[in-house]
Amino acid sequence: MTMLSHLKKLTAIAVTLLASSTIWAQSTIRLGTEGAYPPFNYYDSNGQLAGFDIDIGNALCEQMGVNCVWVAQDWDGIIPALMAGRYDVILASMFITDRRMEQVSFTDPYQASAMTFVGHKSANITDVSPAALAGKTIGAQGSTTQGDFLEAQYPDSTIRLYPTQDAVNLDLANGRLDLQAGDIIPMVEWLQTQEGSCCERVGELITDPEYVGYGVGMAVRKNDDALRERLNAALAAIIENGVYDEINNRYFDVNLLTLE
Amino acid sequence: MISLALEYSDKLLMGMWVTLQLTLIPVLLAACFALPLAVLRRKPNLWVQAPIRLFVSFFRGTPLLAQLFLVYYGSGQFREELSALGLWWFFREPIYCALLAFTLNSTAYQIEIMRGGLQSVNVGEIEAGLACGMTPLTLHRRIILPNAYRIAFPALGNEVILMLKGGAVASVITILDIMGHTRRAFSQTFDINIYFIAAILYLLITTLFVLFWRTLEGRLNHHLNRPEQRTVIAARGVTAVN
Incomplete structure (x- = not known):
């Protein structure tokens, strides 16, 4: 093969990759979690993220019709990493507090807190x-x-x-x-x-x-209102259609929204 | 940044005190253990040499963080046994665990530093001492040890600085050194500047220490710095350190 055809091939590959990455960026939401807080988020014996938060996140993504990727992040850097753009949502059983609200926006609560x-x-x-x-x-x-x-x-x-x-x-x-x-x-x-x-x-x-605080919520960057709204709508939908309860009962005897 | 530094100045000062303790105590204890062990390490007898070599390669070959976890969480697993031995009071406190881990680590490094120093002592000087009829003890006291320390001095200074910085891992077992207070302050403010302040504090301590160590080194090597001596040293091919 000539040099030129090599170049053409490479260009074609590059263009395909670029195009697919744009699509990927549009329909993929990156969810950040800790992975060290059983039974909410932890690594199972196969080294996969698992737990209540993970199941809720996956259910929300299915409801919204988007792909989700999970990113694990140590707890003490979990808000800074959101703001630095390493992921778009924190879904890690985080309490909604006034002090955190100075940094990030929260969705509606998906668990009560105490x-x-x-x-x-x-x-x-x-x-x-x-x-x-x-x-x-x-x-x-x-x-x-x-x-x-x-x-x-x-x-x-x-x-x-x-x-x-x-x-x-x-x-x-x-x-x-x-x-x-x-x-x-x-x-x-x-x-x-x-x-x-x-x-x-x-x-x-x-x-x-x-x-x-005011319950347990998902955190997004302050300028990400559209995403927050979508998450709220999806959360309301999975509470409505029973998916939330089904996940809840997989892990807990009490309902996390009411603590009853 | 200045207002942030002022707001947390009390805590950072307390943190500096803890950091200094976590550096100086292990380094000084290790210095006491390292010299005799380094002398033993040079004995040809394998039964004497092997355990020391094993100790050194373990503590130099594994991360300080892993050693700290091993001592802290490892001892937690053996609470009953340690209580029975009357040692639990020691392992219960994070600060003692850190001091133990750091002392072991620093001992390993200082053994190697001192071994290098002992090995580099000019054979001619030792022979001269023997020719004068010095006993082994006198020979060590007057010839070998002063020279070995002179040679090892810069490397020992380096070890102190490495311990100072490496000691920052203590914050993961809840010890509030500079790093521990910094992480707490960061979790309250989310202000990244607090890490810059911590960096400046570490830099300040190391700079002061380097100046102090250099002065000490100048004194130790005073006889090497006289002009008429410099030519002799150059002729011998010995590098003067100052």
Whole structure:
């Protein structure tokens, strides 16, 4: 073959690729998640992302008729990476809070939100007021509402913030922590596991909107209103047609929208 | 950026203090262990040499982060056993785990640095010492060790700086060093400038340290820096370091 025909071939390939990538960009939405927050989003034994958030995301994409690709991102960089354009939506069980709303826009909530303390059974803690927990070591995942809550409300306790929820669970189980604060659903799930059998829920549910926000939503960039609307419409549709309930019941005994 | 620095100045200062502790304590402890181990490492006896070589290659061949996780989460798995041995109080605290991991890591590096220093001591000087009838102890005290430290000095300074920066991994086991406070501040403000402030703080510490180390080095090598000595050194082909 001559040089020229090689060049022609290459050009043809390049043009095809370019064209297909444009189409790809139009009908593909990139969803960012953490992949370290079972049962909401985690890697299954085959190394694939799985969980409630993943199933909801896939159902929303099917409803919208678009392709979706998942991008995993560590929690403490999950908002910066959205703003940097690494993906278009955060679907990672994120609480809708005023502070986060300064950075990003949220869809309607797809779960209700509440937090709880979890302590060692042997410690017999019943009172979770800041005075009662002075001097105790309390853990939480960093960059979370529970982390902010502890730092603001429990200045006399030692607050340890971890990169992942698993790490907090591990250190509570082995006794490095006296207590942890976490989201209610993952805490209830964890307490049913072998590792979580060490511990129990302590105190009342924490529902102060200043910390737990206004439910759990999907986050998009502030200028992405069209996408937000599409997600809202799709969410309403899957709640309406029962797909949401079906996914909900795959994972939980309670309805996540009502916590009942 | 300045207002941000002021807002978090208290926390960053506390972080600097923790960072300094996490650097200096392991480096100094390691310096105590490294010298005798480096001397043993040079013994021809394989039974003496092999365990030290194994230790060194493990800690130099694996990431510091992995070593830290191994000590921290690894010890968490053996809580019962450690409690029975009365050691759990030590492994319970993240800061002790970090100090242990960093000390082991730095020891491995310093053994190799000191081995290089010991090996590079001029054979002629050792022979001269022996000819004067020095005992092995005197020979080490007056000839070998001063020379070995002189040769190893720049590399030891390097190791301190590497420890200072490498120590930033401690923030992943919840320790609030400069990096730990920075990550917390970033999660509250989403202001990337906080990382620049952290970088400047690290740079400040390393710069001050380099100046201090250079002064110390100048003193150690004072006798090499006199003009009439320089020609002798050049003739011998020894590189003067200052």
